[in-house]
Amino acid sequence: MTLLKDLLANLRAGARLAFLRPVRRRDFRVTTDQILILLALSVLLSAAGEYLRAEPGATLSGNGVLYYGSYLLAGVLSLLLLARVFGRVVLLAPLLVVLAAAGLWLSLVTLAGLAALDQWQVPLDGTAMDLWTGIALLVAIALVLIWMIVLTTRTLGLIFQLSLGKAVGATLCYGALFMGLIMALPKAPLWVGPAPPEVVAGEDHGESFDWSPYQALDQERITYRQGELLAQTAGALSPERPGLADLYFIGFGGHAYQDVFMKEVMSVRALFDQRFDTEGRSLALINNTKTVDFLPLANQHNLSAALDAVAGQMNPEEDVLFLFLTSHGSEDHFLSTDFWPFGHNSLSAERLDAMLDAAGIKWRVLIVSACFSGGFVEPLKDPHSLIVTASRADRNSFGCGHLNDFTYFGKAYFDEQLRRQTSFVAAYHDAVEAIAARELGDDLTPSEPQMYVGQAVAGKLLELDERLAAQAEVHTE
Secondary structure, three states, X not given: OHHHHHHHHHHHHHXXXXXXXXXXXXXXXXXXXXXXXXXXXXXXXXXXXXXXXXXXXXXXXXXXXXHHHHHHHHHHHHHHHHHHHOOOHHHXXXXXXXXXXXXXXXXXXXXXXXXXXXXXXXXXXXXXXXXXXXXXXXXXXXXXXXXXXXXXXXXXXXXXXXOHHHHHHHHHHHHHHHHHHHOOOOOOOOEEOOOOOOOXXXXXXXXXXXXXXXXXXXXXXHHHOHHHHHHHXXXXXXXXXXXXOXXXXXXXXXXXXXXXXXXXXXXXXXXXXXHOOOOOOEEEEEOOOOOOOOOXXXXXXXXXXXXXXXXXXOOOOXXXXXXXXXXXXXXXXXXXXXXXXXXXXXXXXXXXXXXXXXXXXOEEEEEEEOOOHHHHHHHHOOOOEEEEEOOOOOOOOOOOOOOOOOOHHHHHHHHHHOOOOOOHHHHHHHHHHHHHHXXXXXXXXXXXXXXXXXXXXXXXXXXXXXXXXXXXXXXXX
């Protein structure tokens, strides 16, 4: 009964402070139990507010719980540091009670406002919003921020017995301490919405897709680790060998929801390291929940950085880049880099060509395995390039089932032909026959893979093929 009586007293005093009414420090009941109860209520109200902003069907995120726990700890630590600055650490307990009790009313009003916006179906992300609604929403947010500053200023002034000017200064110090701490935390949402419904995988065995591994991803941590992963990848690259046409390999697995693209890139990279002398000169970019901790994501930024890193090790006149891109393709000739919850832009041939030119890579072997990938040929045409695609510009390619190790194209070109020969051009011709026979047997519309051989690159590939073939022969003796 005493707990409830003290709680009601704290809520009354907190309301007076929050709504700018006269209040005294002794109006609050400061006990350990009250600190825990008020902080728990604050967390519950914050969680409710986050839920209203989340998408329908959102579920509680474990990473989000850890983040909010750290967020709360950062607030307490900031208040402790501030109390030490004033030489009044003993006042930490009343500071927590007063700030939490007053903050509850701010949270309640904010929650009521969010509920009203939800009821009126006002989009909180700013989309499909008319001008006056947007202005009203910005004004409301500004008022909440001002109220938060006023509330904190009154609290610090009340507890530390400060003048208005000093209380404002203390509030700014507290804000700087708090923001400095939380900016160092890997942010994660408390509630994670369902993944986009238009993406459905598992088609080969008819199972509904399991989004739980994607919902568990720590999006901010993974995003901020990309620089570190790229640096590790680039740092492992070996420099070119003077007088030798070195081959450098980049594998790009764009679509995250079917493991076949990850498997293809990893298998082809291993094949090239073993058979095409790219060990120490190969790297992979993959979108998949299984690889986010040790491989960079397959997006435009990382691909551009990878091309720059490889170009930095190559002799542009001697060495050759083998770039293998595997993913889903669209009828308007974009390569998918879909990996929810990351918002990657799809990759176009024009964008890829600009990246290659910017990196200064002259000799190029470009393999694009995707539906409608023939649309990549024309924009990428270059005298110094060999371009191979898994399909015609207006045709599907096949074999992208979640459980497959290779697509039809990848199986024929890499796993069958390039395991027994080193010519990229001859392997294409033999693979086309195998793919056509398999598609005919499965009663599928022929994909009709495409190949373009630039005038200048033919001689360079012949030189490379002769070296690799001789090397392969030595290894088999």
